Amino acid sequence: MSIIRVENITKRFKDKLALDNISFNIEEGEIFGLIGPNGAGKSTLINIITNLISCDSGDVFVENKNLLEDTIYIKSIIGLVPQELAIIEQLTPxxxxxxxxxxxxxxxxxxxxxxxxxxxxxxxxxxxxxxxSKLSGGMKRRLNIAIAILNHPKILILDEPTVGVDPQSRNHIFDFIKKLSKENNTTIIYTSHYMEEVEHLCSKIFIIDEGKEIAFGDQEYLKSLVFSNKKIHLKLNSLSADLLFNLKNLKGVVSQEENKDMMVSLIVDEDFSLSNAISLIENNNSSILEINYEVPSLEDVFLNLTGKNLRD
Structure with missing residues (x-):
């Protein structure tokens, strides 16, 4: 069931179009990734969802309630963890x-x-x-999140929650987020400049750039938009010209690369059969020493779709 529906949101700041007809749904209990380079419109979108600013056109529905008509209730079920620490340094946790x-x-x-x-x-x-003042940066970040969950929000918005923290604290925050989603059924909107975090945590991802939707869906769908083929790396104990020729002509092999270290890289599509390749290699008096699949990352997808790095 969709807990948040964003429908045709548009927002201008003077002559700048910050959001251009943005729409998406967020399901209850999911961890939803909102990503884009600096200035893409992420903060503007979050400010509209939390009713800190108004949009020029479009609607936001939370639990099927219109944000503008049920503002007080909707604000009561949303927790916001800003990028800047919202804690009082002179006090204890x-x-x-x-x-x-x-x-x-x-x-x-x-x-x-x-x-x-x-x-x-x-x-x-x-x-x-x-x-x-005696706490580590990671502990302060965790306190920032702890404050936001005091009122048991149904929706938690995390804006760059791991900025400036060490790897151990980052992993603790990841566990914290996954536990919130799984045990409390909390719906989480997660923004980050670290694509590996989004890949690790988020079930659905919305990519935005210059106020426009670039892509929206689960990770497999996003990768399929850019990479329809896979790359397989094979290290063999012997590599003859005949074997190279036969591998290249296997069904499903789109292209082939090789080097002097007995490595062959095959670009393959859905018609490729690894068992056929193994049989062919054995019939040519060779064997596989190593095999690796190269899977595209979300960073690759983002760069392909936007032409930018996430931190641009």
Whole structure:
């Protein structure tokens, strides 16, 4: 079931078209990747979904409720984790959670329970009474997320949540996000400049550039838009001219590359049969020492579709 529907959103800032007729659905409980180079329109889109700014035309529906007609309710079920840390440096993690909990309207036993839950979930229980200045960058990032989940939002928007953190803290944040999605059925919108993060976490991905939709779908679909063929690398114990000729003429082989280190790279389509290739190699008095498939990454897809690197 779609929890968010964005329909034909357009937004201008003076003479600049920031968003051009953008539409997509987000399913309940999924981790949705929103990616694009700097200035693509991601922040504008997030600001519209959270009703921080209005669009010029189009509609946003959350749980089938129109954003402009049910603003207070919709805001109450959305948690936003901004790229800049929204924490109070002079306080401890516990005191930060207590302060923001009061802002959410929580109090008494419910507030204490939610604080302890958020501390456990984010792995910050052991440092709950430390000054923020004593915490690592990764811990501060996790606290940033913990604050946003205090009110049990159905939708959590994470804007560059791993900027400036070490690999260990990044992995902890990944586990945190996946746990939120799986155990709490929280719908997550995730933006990042690190394509490997999006590839690791997100089930659906929306690529935007210069305010326009470039592509939208799951990872396999996006890769199929650009790469219909696969590359197979074979290292053989012997490589004759006859074997090279026969491999090149196998059904499903689109093209072939070879080098002096007994390596053959085959570009193949859906008609290719690896078992036929193995039989052919054995019949030519050779054998396979190594075999590797080269799978395109989302970074490759993004570069192909936009002509830009994600960090441009």
């Amino acid at each position: 516990y005191d930060n959670l207590e302060y923001f909990g009061y802002l959410y309207g929580l109090s008494g036993k419910l507030l204490k329970d939610r604080i302890n839950e958020a501390l456990e979930f984010s792995g910050l229980m052991e440092v709950k009474k430390k000054k923020i």
